[in-house]
Amino acid sequence: MELKLYNTLTNKKEIFKPIEPGKVKIYTCGVTVYDHCHLGHARGSINFDVMRNVFKALGYEVTYVKNYTDIDDKMIKRSLERRIPIAELAKENIESHDKDMADLGVNPPDQAPKATDYIDDMIEITRKLVEKGYAYESNGTVFFRVRKFDEYGKLSGKNIDDLMSGIRVEIDSDKEDALDFALWKAAKPGEPTWESPWGPGRPGWHIECSVMSKHYLGETFDIHTGGSDLIFPHHENEIAQSECANDKPYANYWLHNGMIKIRSQKMSKSLGNFATIKDLVKQYQPELIRFFTLSAQYRQSLDFNHEALAKSAEGLDRIYGAMEKYLSVAPREQLENSRNKSILIQSEIDTFLEAMCDDLNSPKAIAVLFELTRKLNSLEASSDEAGAVYGTLLHLGEILGLLRIPADQWFKTPRIRTIAASNEGLSDDEIDSLIDQRNQARKGKNWELADKIRNQLQDASIVLEDRDGKTVWRRK
């Protein structure tokens, strides 16, 4: 199956051709670990996690690298504000990031380098760029000579003149040209520094990614990903540094995910519509956030609002509902076969993968899950076909990182928690015990008590369903 990806470098959807057959090397810009991750981070991480799964499903051996930027301007500023060492700030937020990603079902990358572990390599590439005339030192800072690289602007489609008109010309600057950017920054008082041929200082942000990607993936690798807000200047500068230092193309395919809006507005702290992953997973079941994210193709902009999440919850409930019903009646042996994937429906898998191979069209792929759900509902649970449908649902869910929760458990936790929700008042054990009491009451024909318990559960937003003499419950 041919995989097509939209390449920002060529502005075209292209057939993916790996450098080495059967292998794909991917680098994605990680977070600057000065604060908790927000919804924008969740989107990129989820989208490219799914891309990685798709490559694996197509039989590729994947190497996926995502870094931590643990030294840059934001890190320094925040550590001074909070009066804690930068290393402590980094440690705290790396842990926070990893927890958020785990909550969202994002697999850890194969390599997760920290910028500060590669300072020597950053000095080395900077030295090389100076030696080749692509960079110059000025008062302890080393700048990249943008005009020296003819292809500057090829990723963002910006030309030097456009860029010049958008720049405020700095007076008394150490730069030869206002467009030049820092590879190495001279030490300022109170900042962490490393020794270098240009005196004490620290790396610029862009050089970090050029170095870490080369360390793990080589001078030329297959795919570089990131948010569309990183195209300029960050990715443009990565290309300039790496291609001038190595005399080779940097990344063959550049994939950029679209931005996320909150209630139609750009997410920003000053607008008060900023959502951290930590806050969101308190309100929404994490898998719901993942499902919502995948409801749009990764390049489209995505509007996060409560109504959209509620709609996603309905969709996921529909899939889980069919699975739960099937599970409660399916013959045991058939279930085993479904779980170990010995019976799957290849045509549905192909339709799903074809959608994902069309520039990761996740909404179209999710439509296959709904089609399977419809089938599962219409089939006799004991039929072999139902088992195959169930197994295929699980298998495709795995590629999207969805349906990870046992179906009967899914309905026992609220998918959306509102502040006024009262359904957290009863624990699972208390509910089970009340249901037992109700069943006893019914056996003893004490209808009054049975109804009373049912009402009590209803008031706590617990829905009861009597099925084949068994009572199942779910939270609304």
Ligand SMILES: [Zn+2]
């Ligand atoms: Zn980067």
